[in-house]
Structures are given as C-alpha cells and as structure tokens.
Amino acid sequence: MRYLLVVFTAALLGILSPLSHAQHSPGQFARLVVLKPKPGLSSEFTAGYQRHLIWHKNNKDPWIWRGWTFVLGERVGQFMDGTFGHAIADFDQAVDPAADSADNNLNVTPYADFVSHGIYERLETASTGALLPDASPFMALNTYTVIPGQESSFESAITNLARLPKNQHLSWYKLRIGGQLSQYVLMRPVQTFSGGGTLSEIELPVGLVQHAQSELLRYQPTLSYEP
Template sequence: MKALAAAALALACLSPAHAHAQQTGASYARMVVIVSRPGQAEAFEKGYERHLQWHRGAQDPWTWYGWTFVLGNRINRFMDGTFGHAATDFDTPVQPAADAADNNVNVAPYADFVSHGMYQRMDAMSAGEPLPDASPFLAMTTYHIRPGQEAAFERAVAREHGTACQTWYRLQAGGEAPQYVLLRAVPSFGAAATLGTPYTQAGVDKVDNELLRYRPNLSYRP
C-alpha cells in the first residue's frame, strides 16, 4: 500500500494540471516553531486545540496547518503555518487583539515561540500543486545559501526540478538569510528514507533535512 501511495503521488505530478504555475500575489506564508515547556507537552496540545476552536468561532478564513517534527534537530517541536496569502493579508488577520488574548490564555503558559518567519513561494522553482497539504508527513529541507548566490541558486533549481511534486519557499523576514525551504509530501515514515537531498550545487553552505508528521487535531481548515 505504501508503494502504491507513492506511485500515485508521482503520477499526479506528471499530469499537466500539476505543472508549476506562474508566480502570483497569493504566494506568501508564515511558519512558526513552538516548543512545549518541560512536562507541559500534553497541556500545550490541549491548549492549542482550544485556541483553534477560537479561530473556528471567529470564522477565521485562513487555513492553519500543524505538524510535529519527528526527524532532525528540532525533534518533538511543533510547527504551524498558514500559506497562500497576499503580503497585505498579514496586515488584516481576524480579530488580532482577541486572537492574542486567547493565545495568552491557552498556549503561552505551556510553550515558547522559538521562531517566526515570513516566506514567499517560488513557483519557478516548484512543480506540482502548491504544498503543504494534509499528507501524513512533510519533508522539509532547508538550504542556507552564501550571500550573493541567491539568483544562481534559483536558476539552477528551476532548470533541474523536473516533475516531482515539490514546493520551494524563500525566507523574506524573520531568520538567517539567504535561506530556502523545500517542501515535499511524504505518504509514510519509511518513504522519507528514499527521498535523498537534491540540489547540492555550489553556493550552498548548509542543508538541514527534517521530517514532520501532520497533526489533524492541531490544524484548522475553515
């Protein structure tokens, strides 16, 4: 069944409907990494679930995905993210004061926010439908590029990306730059072992490979 799932994913990427799109304005994302405090993992998850119920009650139009890191240096940390926005969307989130107040009650007492980045999807470097989605696992490969090598790196990836489903994001604000993040949907834990690390051309200083497990109970889809 795992092999069939992987094959189906590969065939979907070969369809013309999955060819990479032209760059659009709705290409921005926010990704936030949160670590629960010692002994507070269960309390954090229950509090985060309550916070998502606030988003549902407020009729938040944004989708919020949630994952737990299961491989890599950030194992057991939590990441949430919202994707497919215009940059101006971040100026008008739903009820920001009420959102912050609920977060302070239900999440902040049990966890620390350790990073928060704003990213832009790079469609010319990508193939397939934009990721992430609700696949069981998400492979995240982070490329740290030497300053001044960004354009060369982008051109090289755009030439070589092929047809395999993948989405690239470039860090715009909120972390060490230049930095690019490659997302690939993974059907099973074992399938992650066959992915490898593509794109090791000149200009890359460091590559981080991580695997995240999708958490439906810690995600919100309006």
C-alpha cells in the same frame, strides 16, 4: 501564535522593490511559526493549542492553519504551524489580532516557547505540482542557508532541478522576513514514516550552500484548522 505583527508586513513591503512586487501573483506567501513545548508540558500544550483553534473557529477565521510535529531531525519534539497561499496584503486582514493574541497568551504561550516566526514566499518557477504543504501524513522539510551573494545562483539551480522529470511535486519557499534572509525551505509530501528515506536526493552545485538540514514532520489533523 497567530497574533499579527503588522511590522512584518510593513518591513516586507519595504524590502521588495516595486519591480519585484509587480511580478508577484496573489497566493505566494506563507507565515510559519515554530514552537517548542516546555519540558513536561507537551500534553498541556496540545490541549491549549486545541482550545486556541476553537477560538479561530468561533471567530470564523477564513484562513487554513496546518500543524505538524517534528519526528526526525534537529528539532524533534517541536511543533510547526503555518498558513499558506496568501497575497502579502492578506496579513493585514487577520481576524481580530488583539483578541487572537490574548487567547494565544492564555492557552498556548504558558506551555511553549516561540522558536521562530517568519514570512516566506513560494518560488513558483522552482516549484512543481499543487501548492504544498498539504494534508499528507508526513512532510519532508529541507532547510538551506545559502552563502550570502549566491542567492541568484541558488535560485537558478533549483529552477533547473524543477524541470527534471523525477521532481514531480515540491514547493520551494524563500524567507522574506523573520530571520536570515538567505534561507530557503523545500517541502515535499511523504505518505509513510519511512518514505522520507526514499525521496530523490536534491543535488545542488557546490559553493552555494552554507548549511543544510533535513527533517521529517508528522501532520497533526487535530492541531490543524480548516474553515
């Protein structure tokens, strides 16, 4: 799932105006991929994905890739991986995309289907604490589809939320390419399975959100890679 789609970067650079691009500091972008193991092939997917991570290790990939499984929510049983903290130009520098794709086709795609693949930008003014996600045992993931035309109001609202003392560690991301452009995700670290139920509720003004969902993901150290 790590093959590089160069068109993603080219299209993204076209979306961002020169002014907005000048305001981006390095390290704000992420790639997220969601896969759904094929029925009855979860074990084969896990083994194949681990073989694919060995390819990244053997090819000295400098990027960190983290992996999670969905344990609560609409996508329970699916898998998400991602690489974070990049400048947008980094996505033109992936390790041997053709060979990566070939290994992926050998070890991963026979056992899972792609659900989504997108590039996201971390909204620094709305985020607090260190870059998320991290290697916490669990991650709370809230996904918001904002009513078209209300994106600026939504971003102002979540920026105001970040100033509240109770919101000490969270990362907001905005989808830049790979799906509905009015989509935002909120990531928060959780230490226990039940801990997600004690997180502070995100209170947003009415009339901004078209759809919202909350999910809990379990971090998978054996399905993650750090150089």
